[in-house]
Amino acid sequence: MKVYIDEEKCTGHGRCAKYAPNVFRLNDEDGYNADAGKTIDVPVGEERNAALGMKSCPERAISVVED
């Protein structure tokens, strides 16, 4: 599974990394998603955590990318 993090929408709530620390990383300096603007791979077995992180993002900044 791949997900895209919209740079325009991410405003640094940090919920994604709380629920799925093995999928989403926050930028140390400002706490925004470190991969904002990119598409990233969700490691196998992390799909559920990733989904919780996506659901908790108040900005709906993360979306699943169809392969």
Added chain:
Amino acid sequence: MNGSSPTEPLDQETTPEALIERFGRDLVNDFDLDDPVFNDRFDETLNFMAHKCPVVHSKVGKGYYMINTQDDVRAAAQDWQTFSSAKGYMPNRPDGLPYLMPEESDPPIHTRWRRVLNPHLSPKVCAGYEQVVRDDANALIDKFIDRGECEFISEFGALLPGWAFFKNVLGLPIDDLAMLVNGVEEGTFALDLAERARNFGEVFEYLDKHLQWRSTQPQRGDLIDTILAGVTYDDGTESPWEHKVSILVDLTFGGIATTTFVMGSAIHHLATNPDQRQLLIDNPELVENAIEEYARFFPPVVALGRTATADVEVAGTSIKEGEFVMLTYACASRDPRHMDEPEKIDLSREGIPHSTFGVGPHRCIGSNLARIELIATLEEWLKRIPEYRVKPGGEPTYVTGFLRSMRTLQLEW
């Protein structure tokens, strides 16, 4: 009522007659954030609006709309070009009140400030305050634990956020805190608008003096120095002194006028729901999730305002350029289209899509600090005072406008 009470019927009419009979006023066409009925029947009103009223209108003063569904709140909050913050966040703003940066500004001015301020309140920096916040929580508990009772708000809930921000982040003396807390409270909730303005004025003056004093001191590389250094706006001008003062005022308002309500409400909910208390004592790893659920259900920021910069339509209601619009974060966090049984508190709820810390570029800059204060409060309180209850007659009292706050809560153990 609170989340433990039986849920009220949601399948009710929204005709003016039915609303007047039920709430004493026509909520859809004649809402009033400052109506005492809203304060007294807060949960019932929010639940009702979240289910039934995507947009309501208020005739108070110059009038304002309230946007209530999560999708519409998110869309408006993210569309800062159409829903501008530059004309202020409060409806019927008293004349002459200076605008507060960064809250009452739009990009790119807003972006300039957030870029330099964010690093001082990032998750990483806030994690560094965690131990001292826990120590502070324990120092407050030490003062009353042997007494077997306390008034939670004045002895804990109104103090910890002030200590966390003023003492720990800003390095300010806590002796002056009482005056600031009172100034912010009265500036927000005083019924007389002139009284609100006077209280705001006092807070401005105090913080202006503090900034002036710091500008004569050796630099510490802290948040205050960042504010003093200022930013360069896109037109090449340097941020003026008034903007710097207003940044500190805005942070102060946010830092002390909000977290108390989530704290008090969580502690009250656990006082009245021993099974939930035991759940957290037995499963401390649930505390972080519980904090999100409490923040969802007990929103200190009921709604914040924007000004429409063009004619727009929201959920079938047309809003004209120049009209004032409140984003009802409190309703968005109870949207039944996005969660099951939003009117119930469920500490094990998975993936909590709430809007309590706002949405869009103005996302609460203090959210990381607030979360640490809340986690420290629940964990340290339950360690020290695992068995406690509301003192007979000491039920919580509230005050509500576009913010909601708890005024008193008597506990005993």
